[in-house]
Amino acid sequence: MQLRDVTPDDVDAYIRMRCDPVMMADLGGPVPRELQADKVRRDARDAAADVSWIKMIVPDEGAPEVVAGTVVVWSHDTEEGPLSEIGWMVLPGFQGRGLAKRATRALLERARDEGRWGVVHAFPAIGNGASNGICRSLGFRLVGEQEVPFAGRVLRSNHWAIDPRTDLVSPR
Numbered sequence: 001m002q003l004r005d006v007t008p009d010d011v012d013a014y015i016r017m018r019c020d021p022v023m024m025a026d027l028g029g030p031v032p033r034e035l036q037a038d039k040v041r042r043d044a045r046d047a048a049a050d051v052s053w054i055k056m057i058v059p060d061e062g063a064p065e066v067v068a069g070t071v072v073v074w075s076h077d078t079e080e081g082p083l084s085e086i087g088w089m090v091l092p093g094f095q096g097r098g099l100a101k102r103a104t105r106a107l108l109e110r111a112r113d114e115g116r117w118g119v120v121h122a123f124p125a126i127g128n129g130a131s132n133g134i135c136r137s138l139g140f141r142l143v144g145e146q147e148v149p150f151a152g153r154v155l156r157s158n159h160w161a162i163d164p165r166t167d168l169v170s171p172r
């Protein structure tokens with residue numbers, strides 16, 4: 001598995017992930033297709049400028065054109081100050097192979113090694129078994145439940161937090 005920066009050419013993967021009702025069931029529902037070209041351009045710009053880490057998951061380095069999903073770390077402002085957040089998505093044809101967990105661990109290892117982002121938070125939907133399992137097994141601690149605004153909607157989520165420098169669990 002390899003992680004690489006998003007580019008504007010990833011618009012098709014964005015549409016397959018973000019405009020699909022099943023993929024977005026726990027993320028507030030699908031978002032409009034016509035917004036994706038602009039979204040991927042802005043993300044590619046932020047990734048290139050190292051403002052955020054916006055990575056495409058490439059399962060097989062020998063087939064770099066095949067994208068399985070995405071894992072992202074970014075910072076945003078809250079009432080309590082800036083907060084670093086991580087999120088992940090894996091397309092249905094690639095689910096159940098441990099890819100989301102490996103990609104998430106790889107990005108947190110990089111955060112640890114570069115000493116960047118501080119404590120990283122994740123907000124998976126309460127009913128998302130796989131994502132809550134990823135948090136638990138990588139060493140996140142459960143902070144509590146929270147209502148999270150996402151794409152103009154409110155989702156009921158678990159709030160997890162990890163300090164990758166001290167808490168990240170290595171593969172067995």
Ligand SMILES: CC(C)(COP(=O)(O)OP(=O)(O)OC[C@H]1O[C@@H](n2cnc3c(N)ncnc32)[C@H](O)[C@@H]1OP(=O)(O)O)[C@@H](O)C(=O)NCCC(=O)NCCS
Pocket residue numbers: 022023024026027087088089090091094095096097098099100101102123124125128129130131133134137
């Ligand atoms: C959630 C999602 C990222 C999981 O991707 P994936 O690559 O299939 O996940 P993995 O294969 O890495 O599995 C992660 C862990 O969850 C476990 N798991 C999988 N499905 C599960 C379920 N329904 N209930 C409990 N645990 C589950 C796996 O066994 C694995 O744990 P393990 O390594 O200890 O065995 C993917 O289904 C997805 O993108 N869904 C739509 C978008 C989404 O919900 N994103 C997350 C928002 S927080």
